[in-house]
Amino acid sequence: MRESLLNWRDYRYLKASLLVLLASVAVYASQHFGQLTQPPNGGTWQGYVLGTAGALLIVWLSLLGLRKRRYRSNLGTVQGWASAHVYLGTMLLVIATLHCALQFGFNVHTLAYVLMCLVIFSGFYGLYAYLHLPGRVVALEAGVAQEDRMEELARVDVRIREASSRCDANLQSLVISALDLTRVGGSAWQQLMARDRSRVTVPGGREQQARTVSNSGQAVVIEHLSSRIPDARKQSEAEVLNELLALFGRRQVLLQQLRREVQLRGLLKIWLYFHIPLTMALLVALLVHILSVFIYW
Amino acid sequence: MGERLHIAIVGAGPAGLSAAGRAAHHDREQGRSTPSYVLLEGFSTFAKTIQKYQKGKHVMDEPGFLDLRSPVPFVAGKREEILGAWDESIRAGLNIRYNAEVVAIAGTRGDFTLTLQDGDTLQAENVVLSIGTQGNPRALGVKGDAESDFVRYTLDDPAEFQQETIVVVGAGDAAIENAIALSDYNTVYIINRRGEFSRAKDGNLNAVLAAINDKERPFHCRYEANVAGLELPAAAGEMGAIVLNTPSGEERIACHRIIARLGTVPPRKFVESCGIEINSPAADAVPDVDRHYQSNVPGLYIIGALGGYPLIKQAMNQGYDVVEFIHGKDIKPADYPLLQEQFSGLPYVMDAEAVLDLYQSRIPMFRRMNPLAFRELIIESRILVSLPPAEYAQAPQKGERSTVFIPAGEPVYRHGEFSTSFYTLVEGTVELQLEPGGPWHSIKPGQFFGEMSLISGRPRQGDAVVSEDAILIETPRRIMVKLMNSNEEVRRGIDLIFIVRALQAAFRPQLGLQELSAIASRVDTCRFNAGEALFTEGEEGDCLHLIRSGTVVLSRGSDRLVVAQHHSGDLVGQMALMGSPRRRDTATAAVRTETLKLYRDEFLALVGSQPEHVATLQNRLSRLLQQTNAMASQPEAGRAIAFLMDQGLGEATNALVIDETLCVGCDNCERACAETHGGISRLNRAAGPSFAHLHVPISCRHCELPHCMKDCPPDAIRRSADGEVFITDSCIGCGNCETNCPYNAIKLSYPAPPKPGLLSWILFGRGSGPGQPETFEPSAKDKERGKKAVKCDACMGQAGGPACVRACPTGAARRLSPDEFVQLVEAR
Incomplete structure (x- = not known):
C-alpha cells in the first residue's frame, strides 16, 4: 500500500487526532461534574480552553497555504502537513461543536461556525477528489497525454x-x-x-x-x-x-x-476556489467572534 | 609556384591565427619585407566555428587557471568583440589566404608540398595543422556548389527567409529540422537520396513524415533523387534552380535558395593521408605529438582541437609555442608555473620538468605514453600527498591546483561514494578492498586503482586506505577516457586489471596475480547495445556474464515478462554453470552494456581455488531465484519494470517517478524546483511517458555514466560523492550537454529575475508569485552573458532532500534508484 494522505507514516496524524478527540471530549465532559453553575457553553473555562484550541487550530490549518509555498522549508514535508491538515481539520469540527455546546443563533458566532463547517466540508470533498480522481484520470488517459x-x-x-x-x-x-x-x-x-x-x-x-x-x-x-x-x-x-x-x-x-x-x-481543482475564500471569510468571522466576545464579556 | 615558405599554417581558427601572429612577429624582428609564412583557410572567412555561433553569444576563456600567451588578443566576451579583435589582428598584417582548402600535404621537414583544392601548390619547410575536428561540410559535388547566397551549407536562423522556395538537400536530422522550420513561412522541397529517412532520430522521422503528408503545409519530398546540377541565379534576388536525377527522370525545381545539409567530412582521412598516424580506431582518437607538438612526420606540427586541446586559450597558446619551437627556441610552455604549483608540496625539491620525467618513468603503464599527453594528464590531475594526522592538521591546503594533502590511515574514498576518478600510486602503499567487508589487497608504487568506478560509473565498492608518505595522482574520469581512447596500450592495461579485480571481487579466488592475469586474458569483453540479447531463453548455455557496465534485464516467456534487473558487478546466467545448462530467461541489455564472458574452464579454475566461496555464490543464486520467481508470478509488476527500463531508467541512479494515482497535477513539484533553483524549474511534470500508473517526467536521472559529462569543454559538469550530477559556474553555454542528454533533461536558459518575498507578493502584488511563470524577458546584461545549461542537481546541499519530493502534497513524487523499482512496482 502506497503512502497516501491518509496512511502517511502509518496513520501518525490519525492517532494524534484521536488523542485530541479524547482530550476534547474529556474537557467537555468535565463540565458535567461538580456544581453546574451554567450549562456547558463557550463561556465556561472548559469552553474557553476548547475555543482557544479551536482558534489556534484554525490559524494553524490555514498556514498550510504558506508552508506549501515555503519551498526551502525543512519543517516536515508538505505531504506530512497535508496529512495532519486532513485529520486535525476533521477534529476541528468536533472541538468547535463541543466549544459552542450546540448553542446556535442568528449571530456572528454561528456565522463563524457555519463558515468553518463549509470550509471543512469543502475540504472533505477535496480529500475525496485527491484520493479518487487521479486514478480515474489515469484510467481515462490510458497512457495518452x-x-x-x-x-x-x-x-x-x-x-x-x-x-x-x-x-x-x-x-x-x-x-x-x-x-x-x-x-x-x-x-x-x-x-x-x-x-x-x-x-x-x-x-x-x-x-x-x-x-x-x-x-x-x-x-x-x-x-x-x-x-x-x-x-x-x-x-x-x-x-x-x-x-x-x-x-x-x-x-x-x-x-x-x-x-x-x-x-x-x-x-480536482474547483473545490479550492471555495475552500480558500471560505477560509479567508472564516478567519475574518473568527476575529470578529473573538473580539465581540471580549468586548461583551 | 613561389619560393619555399618557412611555415605553412593550415586552418585559420584560434590556434592558426595565434601561430600566424607569432610568425609575423618573428618576420618583423628579422626585418623581412615578404612574409616567411602563410595562413591557409579553406573557407571564406577566419574562425568559422565561432563565426557560426549565434549573434551575441558569450564566448568563455576557460580554463581560468591558464594564462594567455599569444600576439592575438582573447578575453571572454561577446562573439562579435572577439571576432572583431581577431579581424583587427589580421588587418594589422597577417598573411592569410582564404578559400584555399588544402587537399594534400606531402613531404617531410624542409620540403613539404601542399596541394590546394584549385590545384595550386605551395612549398614549405614546416607545416602547422590547426584544422580542428569539426571537418568541412560535405559539398553537393556539382558545378557551382561553392558556398554562396544561393547555396548554403548552414542555416543560422530559419526566420531569416520568408515567402521563398527553398530546396533542402539531405535526409539527416539537421536537414529535417531545417526543412521543417523553413516550411513555416516558405515552400520547401526536401531532397532524399534514398527511399526513406532511415538516418533520422525517431522524433524527426515522425515529424518529417507528418510534414510531407500534411496537405496544409507547403512541404514536398523527392525520394531517391540525386543532385545533377545547379542553375545559379542570374542576379541577386532572382530565382535559380536545382536539377535532380529522379527515378522518373530529370526534374528541375526553380528555387530562391538551396540549403545542403549533407553532414561533414571528418578530418581524420585527410590527416592520415598526410602520413600522420592515429593509433586507435576510436572516433575521437587524436594523433600523437611530442613535447613540441610535432607529429610522427618530422616538421609537421599539430595544435588545437585536432591535437586534443579543444579550448580556445589552450589552442592559442600552442599556436604561439609551436612557432617558437620551429624557430628553435625551447621555451617553457605556458603551463610550466601550473606544474610547479602542483608539485610544490612534494617532500623533495626538484624542477617540475624533472618530476614529470621521474614520475613517468616510475609508472609502467605511463612509461610509453607520449610526454605531452602525460604532461596534460598531470595538469588535469590532482597530486595527493598523505601526511600523518598530526602533520596533516597543520598542513596548508592551497587549493586544487596546488599539492593536495590528505590524512594517512584514512580512506581516499569510501564504499558507496560516487567518484569516478582514477588513482595512480607513485610512492607509499594503499590498502584496497574490492567489495564492502571483503579481503584487503595491497597496492604498490607504480600500480593503480579506482578503475572499477571509472569503467562502470557505479559507486565505489569497498574502501581504499592510504599509508603515510604516499604520493598519488588522482586523474578525473574524462581525462582517463580520452587517454584510453587514444592509447591502446593504456586501455589494455587498465582493462586487464579491471578484469582481474572484477574476478577477485566476484569469486575471491586464492590465486596468484600471474594465474589470475592468465585467466583474465582468456575472458572475453562483450559489448551490447540497448535491446541486444546476451542469451535467449531455451538455448543451452556454457558461460556466465559478469556485468562490467550497464544494466541487464532478465525476461521470461513469449510476452517477455521482466523477472529481474542486474547492474554492474552482478553475475548473469550463472545457472548454466551452477545448475542446468538450459537458459531459463532471456537476458537483454537495457542500456549500452559491457560484460565479461566466462566459460566453464575459467569458472572452475576460479571457484576451484576457493571452495568455501562456492557456498556463498550458491546462496546468492538461490536468493536470486526466489526473487525472480516472485516477480514472475506478478506479470503486472514485470511489465511496469519493463516500461521503466524502456525509459532508460536502467542507467539511472536517482530518478523522479510519479505515481499517477496520487498525482493531482498541482505542479507544486515544478514550482518547488524553480523556487529552489534560481527561478528555473529543471523538471517538466506533465511531459514524459506513463504506463500502469507510473509516470516518468522529464527530469535528470543522474545516470551511472552521465551522457552529459562526455563532451563538456570546460569540464563544468561534475558528480558529487553522493552521486548528484551538477553543473558548475564554469559552464560556457556551448549546449553539448543539452545535445548529448538522451532524456532532454538539460536546457539552456537565461537566469530568471529575482523574486520578491512571499509577503510583499501577497500584500503588495509585487513581482510574480511563488511558482513563477517561466516566461520572462532576460535583462540586457544577461542576454550579453548568454544562456547557460541548467539541470537538476537533486537539491544537493539542501537539507531534507529533493524539493520536488518534499513539496508534493500527496506523496506522488518519489526519487528512486533502480534497486527500489522492484519495491515500487510490487508494492501496488
Missing part, C-alpha cells in the same frame, strides 16, 4: 475535411458544420458539466429550411452517414461515406474522452 489526444483529433478533422471534399455539397456542408460547431470546454461550469453542446447544421431540402440541431455525441452525423451508405449509388461514394463514418466514430470517442478529462481535472 491530453495534447496527443488533441493532436489526434486535429488529424482526424483534417482527414474529415479532405474526405468531405469528395462528397456532394449537401453532405459536405453537413460534415463541415459538424466540425465547426463542435464544442469542448467552455466556461468553468460547462467544463464541470461536460455536457456535449455540439451542434450541426442540417442543410435544407426542397421543402425544408436548413436547421441547426444538437449533435450531442456526434450522433446526428453518424446516423446520417450510416443511413446514406446503403443508398450509395457509386462504389466511390460508399467508400467516402464509410471512411467518414469511421472517422466520426473515432472523433466521437476522442471528444468524449477530452470532455471527461477536462471535467475530471476541473473537479
Whole structure:
C-alpha cells in the first residue's frame, strides 16, 4: 500500500487526532461534574480552553497555504502537513461543536461556525477528489497525454475535411458544420458539466429550411452517414461515406474522452476556489467572534 | 609556384591565427619585407566555428587557471568583440589566404608540398595543422556548389527567409529540422537520396513524415533523387534552380535558395593521408605529438582541437609555442608555473620538468605514453600527498591546483561514494578492498586503482586506505577516457586489471596475480547495445556474464515478462554453470552494456581455488531465484519494470517517478524546483511517458555514466560523492550537454529575475508569485552573458532532500534508484 494522505507514516496524524478527540471530549465532559453553575457553553473555562484550541487550530490549518509555498522549508514535508491538515481539520469540527455546546443563533458566532463547517466540508470533498480522481484520470488517459489526444483529433478533422471534399455539397456542408460547431470546454461550469453542446447544421431540402440541431455525441452525423451508405449509388461514394463514418466514430470517442478529462481535472481543482475564500471569510468571522466576545464579556 | 615558405599554417581558427601572429612577429624582428609564412583557410572567412555561433553569444576563456600567451588578443566576451579583435589582428598584417582548402600535404621537414583544392601548390619547410575536428561540410559535388547566397551549407536562423522556395538537400536530422522550420513561412522541397529517412532520430522521422503528408503545409519530398546540377541565379534576388536525377527522370525545381545539409567530412582521412598516424580506431582518437607538438612526420606540427586541446586559450597558446619551437627556441610552455604549483608540496625539491620525467618513468603503464599527453594528464590531475594526522592538521591546503594533502590511515574514498576518478600510486602503499567487508589487497608504487568506478560509473565498492608518505595522482574520469581512447596500450592495461579485480571481487579466488592475469586474458569483453540479447531463453548455455557496465534485464516467456534487473558487478546466467545448462530467461541489455564472458574452464579454475566461496555464490543464486520467481508470478509488476527500463531508467541512479494515482497535477513539484533553483524549474511534470500508473517526467536521472559529462569543454559538469550530477559556474553555454542528454533533461536558459518575498507578493502584488511563470524577458546584461545549461542537481546541499519530493502534497513524487523499482512496482 502506497503512502497516501491518509496512511502517511502509518496513520501518525490519525492517532494524534484521536488523542485530541479524547482530550476534547474529556474537557467537555468535565463540565458535567461538580456544581453546574451554567450549562456547558463557550463561556465556561472548559469552553474557553476548547475555543482557544479551536482558534489556534484554525490559524494553524490555514498556514498550510504558506508552508506549501515555503519551498526551502525543512519543517516536515508538505505531504506530512497535508496529512495532519486532513485529520486535525476533521477534529476541528468536533472541538468547535463541543466549544459552542450546540448553542446556535442568528449571530456572528454561528456565522463563524457555519463558515468553518463549509470550509471543512469543502475540504472533505477535496480529500475525496485527491484520493479518487487521479486514478480515474489515469484510467481515462490510458497512457495518452491530453495534447496527443488533441493532436489526434486535429488529424482526424483534417482527414474529415479532405474526405468531405469528395462528397456532394449537401453532405459536405453537413460534415463541415459538424466540425465547426463542435464544442469542448467552455466556461468553468460547462467544463464541470461536460455536457456535449455540439451542434450541426442540417442543410435544407426542397421543402425544408436548413436547421441547426444538437449533435450531442456526434450522433446526428453518424446516423446520417450510416443511413446514406446503403443508398450509395457509386462504389466511390460508399467508400467516402464509410471512411467518414469511421472517422466520426473515432472523433466521437476522442471528444468524449477530452470532455471527461477536462471535467475530471476541473473537479480536482474547483473545490479550492471555495475552500480558500471560505477560509479567508472564516478567519475574518473568527476575529470578529473573538473580539465581540471580549468586548461583551 | 613561389619560393619555399618557412611555415605553412593550415586552418585559420584560434590556434592558426595565434601561430600566424607569432610568425609575423618573428618576420618583423628579422626585418623581412615578404612574409616567411602563410595562413591557409579553406573557407571564406577566419574562425568559422565561432563565426557560426549565434549573434551575441558569450564566448568563455576557460580554463581560468591558464594564462594567455599569444600576439592575438582573447578575453571572454561577446562573439562579435572577439571576432572583431581577431579581424583587427589580421588587418594589422597577417598573411592569410582564404578559400584555399588544402587537399594534400606531402613531404617531410624542409620540403613539404601542399596541394590546394584549385590545384595550386605551395612549398614549405614546416607545416602547422590547426584544422580542428569539426571537418568541412560535405559539398553537393556539382558545378557551382561553392558556398554562396544561393547555396548554403548552414542555416543560422530559419526566420531569416520568408515567402521563398527553398530546396533542402539531405535526409539527416539537421536537414529535417531545417526543412521543417523553413516550411513555416516558405515552400520547401526536401531532397532524399534514398527511399526513406532511415538516418533520422525517431522524433524527426515522425515529424518529417507528418510534414510531407500534411496537405496544409507547403512541404514536398523527392525520394531517391540525386543532385545533377545547379542553375545559379542570374542576379541577386532572382530565382535559380536545382536539377535532380529522379527515378522518373530529370526534374528541375526553380528555387530562391538551396540549403545542403549533407553532414561533414571528418578530418581524420585527410590527416592520415598526410602520413600522420592515429593509433586507435576510436572516433575521437587524436594523433600523437611530442613535447613540441610535432607529429610522427618530422616538421609537421599539430595544435588545437585536432591535437586534443579543444579550448580556445589552450589552442592559442600552442599556436604561439609551436612557432617558437620551429624557430628553435625551447621555451617553457605556458603551463610550466601550473606544474610547479602542483608539485610544490612534494617532500623533495626538484624542477617540475624533472618530476614529470621521474614520475613517468616510475609508472609502467605511463612509461610509453607520449610526454605531452602525460604532461596534460598531470595538469588535469590532482597530486595527493598523505601526511600523518598530526602533520596533516597543520598542513596548508592551497587549493586544487596546488599539492593536495590528505590524512594517512584514512580512506581516499569510501564504499558507496560516487567518484569516478582514477588513482595512480607513485610512492607509499594503499590498502584496497574490492567489495564492502571483503579481503584487503595491497597496492604498490607504480600500480593503480579506482578503475572499477571509472569503467562502470557505479559507486565505489569497498574502501581504499592510504599509508603515510604516499604520493598519488588522482586523474578525473574524462581525462582517463580520452587517454584510453587514444592509447591502446593504456586501455589494455587498465582493462586487464579491471578484469582481474572484477574476478577477485566476484569469486575471491586464492590465486596468484600471474594465474589470475592468465585467466583474465582468456575472458572475453562483450559489448551490447540497448535491446541486444546476451542469451535467449531455451538455448543451452556454457558461460556466465559478469556485468562490467550497464544494466541487464532478465525476461521470461513469449510476452517477455521482466523477472529481474542486474547492474554492474552482478553475475548473469550463472545457472548454466551452477545448475542446468538450459537458459531459463532471456537476458537483454537495457542500456549500452559491457560484460565479461566466462566459460566453464575459467569458472572452475576460479571457484576451484576457493571452495568455501562456492557456498556463498550458491546462496546468492538461490536468493536470486526466489526473487525472480516472485516477480514472475506478478506479470503486472514485470511489465511496469519493463516500461521503466524502456525509459532508460536502467542507467539511472536517482530518478523522479510519479505515481499517477496520487498525482493531482498541482505542479507544486515544478514550482518547488524553480523556487529552489534560481527561478528555473529543471523538471517538466506533465511531459514524459506513463504506463500502469507510473509516470516518468522529464527530469535528470543522474545516470551511472552521465551522457552529459562526455563532451563538456570546460569540464563544468561534475558528480558529487553522493552521486548528484551538477553543473558548475564554469559552464560556457556551448549546449553539448543539452545535445548529448538522451532524456532532454538539460536546457539552456537565461537566469530568471529575482523574486520578491512571499509577503510583499501577497500584500503588495509585487513581482510574480511563488511558482513563477517561466516566461520572462532576460535583462540586457544577461542576454550579453548568454544562456547557460541548467539541470537538476537533486537539491544537493539542501537539507531534507529533493524539493520536488518534499513539496508534493500527496506523496506522488518519489526519487528512486533502480534497486527500489522492484519495491515500487510490487508494492501496488
